[in-house]
Structures are given as structure tokens and as C-alpha cells.
Amino acid sequence: MIKVADYNTLTISRALDFGVYLDDGAEGILLPRKYIPEGKNIGDEIKVFIYHDSEDRLIATTEIPKAKVGEFAYLEVVSVTQQGAFLDWGLTKDLFVPKSKQITGMRVGGHYMVYLYIDEQTGRVAATEKVEYFLSNEDLSVKVHDSVQLLVLRRTDIGYVCIINHRHTGVLHHNEIYRNIKVGDTFNGFIKAIREDKIDLAAGKKGMERVEDEAGKILRLLEENNGYLPYYDKSDPEEIYDFFGMSKKTFKMTIGTLYKQRKIELTQTGIRLIP
Known part of the structure; x- marks a missing residue:
């Protein structure tokens, strides 16, 4: 069963000058020639995104949209009509937001958080600015440290x-x-x-996972700066973040780990790489 406004893996059933048709169990879905990956032939499978084109036909693309059905995205309005607004979601055809699904009215050039859904009457993908309805913490799918x-x-x-x-x-x-x-x-x-x-x-990542990632970054920066950096546990937190892109707490934990591993030495003014 084809999932509209979502990814599908389909098989190439026949080829024409303007593209290939993918097997959907019926007449097939067109994948225009410009989106066909190199080396793909009849019988091969392709992962594609399926949506409706401007003539309301299902069409496939290997382009990657900024969101799919069931997801949220912060998108820019590219045009507005009396019926609603159209958003750039990374595909050739823009994403429609009905006027009834807007909160205060959208304007061209503005960015809005929206939720993508399938309109029950048309079967086409649309978006709504009324996102709170689709968010809930009652039945959690996450736990602490996830x-x-x-x-x-x-x-x-x-x-x-x-x-x-x-x-x-x-x-x-x-x-x-x-x-x-x-x-x-x-x-x-x-x-x-x-x-x-x-x-x-x-x-970021939790606990030691974060430290392990940041350790590699510090070692790389030391190598790029002749083995010495003028930052240590008493450096200003903002200076540490500006240079390393990490909090002072993470920085201290990381250099502590590197020191115990005898990869760096601590000086009164900074850290030095041990050859």
C-alpha cells in the first residue's frame, strides 16, 4: 500500500523517454527521468518520496523534503491566496496550508511551525499551524537518558x-x-x-558519550595549534564555548579524562599535547 507524503521503496516496472514507472500494484507511479539514480534499471528497487503533482496525480521523487506526514517543520511561506498559504518544503510543488488551519494569517517571507497531515477529503498532503493538537505527554514513548x-x-x-x-x-x-x-x-x-x-x-549527548566525542575535538584542535591551547579549568565559560563549542563543565570533564589517559598535560595557563 502506497504511503502518500512519505517514503516508499518501489520496483521499476517499465521505462519511457520521460522517466520510469514504479510498480504500485495498479497503473504505476511516474518517477521523472531527472530523479532516476544512475545505474537503475527495470526490476531494481528505488526508495522514493510519493506526493501529488500539480495535476493531482501521484508522482515519485528522489528529492528529500523538509518533512513528511506526521512530522513538524519550520517552513517559509512563498505565496498566499484567498484559500490559504503555500510553503516551501523542498519539493517542486509547494505545501498548502488552508486558511482555516492558520492562527493569525500567514504572510509571504514569514516562517511558521506546521504539522503535516493527509486531508481526509482530498487524500492530499497539507499542513496546519495549529500544532499543539498533535503534541502530547500523556503516553510517553521516551524515558530518562534516552x-x-x-x-x-x-x-x-x-x-x-x-x-x-x-x-x-x-x-x-x-x-x-x-x-x-x-x-x-x-x-x-x-x-x-x-x-x-x-x-x-x-x-547533545549524555554523560561519557559527550565526553568521548569532545575528547577527539580537543585533541584535533591541539594538533592544529602546535600542541598547545591557552584554556584550562579557570578559563571564562564564554571563551571556552566560543572556541570549543562546549560548556565549561563538559570541557573540564573532557580534559580530566584526557589527563588521566596521559594524552595531555595541564599547565598554569592552558593544556599541552603529550607527543
Whole structure:
């Protein structure tokens, strides 16, 4: 069964001058020639994204959209009509947001957080700005320390509300943020705590996984700077973040690990690579 506005793996059933048809159990779905991967022939399988073209026919592409059905995305409006707005979602045909699914009215050039769904009447993909309806923390699919994908939804006084794995919401507190972020940003994080009223988040990887990643970065930067860097445990947190892209806490944990492994030595003014 074909999943519209989603990825499908289909077999090439026949070839024509303008493209190939993929087997859908019926008349076939066209994959235009410009999207056919090199070396693919009749009988081969191809992973494609299926959606409706401007003539309301199902069509395949190997382009990668910015979101699929059941996901959230922060997209730009490219045109507005009396019926609704059209968003750039990375494909040839723009994504439609009915006027009834907008909150305050969309404008060209503006960016909006939307949720992609299949319209029951037309069977076509559409989007809605009323995203809160599709987010819930009642039946959690995550637990403490789980690695998750985060999408920044909005800024609050205590931090940023983020969408977790396109299903739940949590809060990334200001003291857990060590770089500039904004609505629409996506990055990896993990579940720090689950409370009755909210989920607390942290960016990056947890514990030693984060330290192991950052250790490689510090060693590389030392090698690129003649084996010495003027940063140590008393350096300013902002200076550490500006140079290394990590919090001071992570920096201290990482250089501590590298010191125990005898890969660096600590001086009164910085860290030095041990040959």
C-alpha cells in the first residue's frame, strides 16, 4: 500500500523517454527521468518520496523534503491566496496550508511551525499551524537518558520549549544552552528528567558519550595549534564555548579524562599535547 507524503521503496516496472514507472500494484507511479539514480534499471528497487503533482496525480521523487506526514517543520511561506498559504518544503510543488488551519494569517517571507497531515477529503498532503493538537505527554514513548531529536518550538522565560521526536514537548532550560539557538533549529539531545508537569531536556549527548566525542575535538584542535591551547579549568565559560563549542563543565570533564589517559598535560595557563 502506497504511503502518500512519505517514503516508499518501489520496483521499476517499465521505462519511457520521460522517466520510469514504479510498480504500485495498479497503473504505476511516474518517477521523472531527472530523479532516476544512475545505474537503475527495470526490476531494481528505488526508495522514493510519493506526493501529488500539480495535476493531482501521484508522482515519485528522489528529492528529500523538509518533512513528511506526521512530522513538524519550520517552513517559509512563498505565496498566499484567498484559500490559504503555500510553503516551501523542498519539493517542486509547494505545501498548502488552508486558511482555516492558520492562527493569525500567514504572510509571504514569514516562517511558521506546521504539522503535516493527509486531508481526509482530498487524500492530499497539507499542513496546519495549529500544532499543539498533535503534541502530547500523556503516553510517553521516551524515558530518562534516552537520546532524542529536538525541534525548537518557542522561547519562554525559563528556556525553550522543544518538540521531542515529533511527538512530545519538553523544556531546554537556559542553563543547558551553550550556543545561540532559535525557533526552528533541530539538534540531538537527551531526556534529563521527567516530571509531572514537564520534561527537562539537555542538548547533545549524555554523560561519557559527550565526553568521548569532545575528547577527539580537543585533541584535533591541539594538533592544529602546535600542541598547545591557552584554556584550562579557570578559563571564562564564554571563551571556552566560543572556541570549543562546549560548556565549561563538559570541557573540564573532557580534559580530566584526557589527563588521566596521559594524552595531555595541564599547565598554569592552558593544556599541552603529550607527543
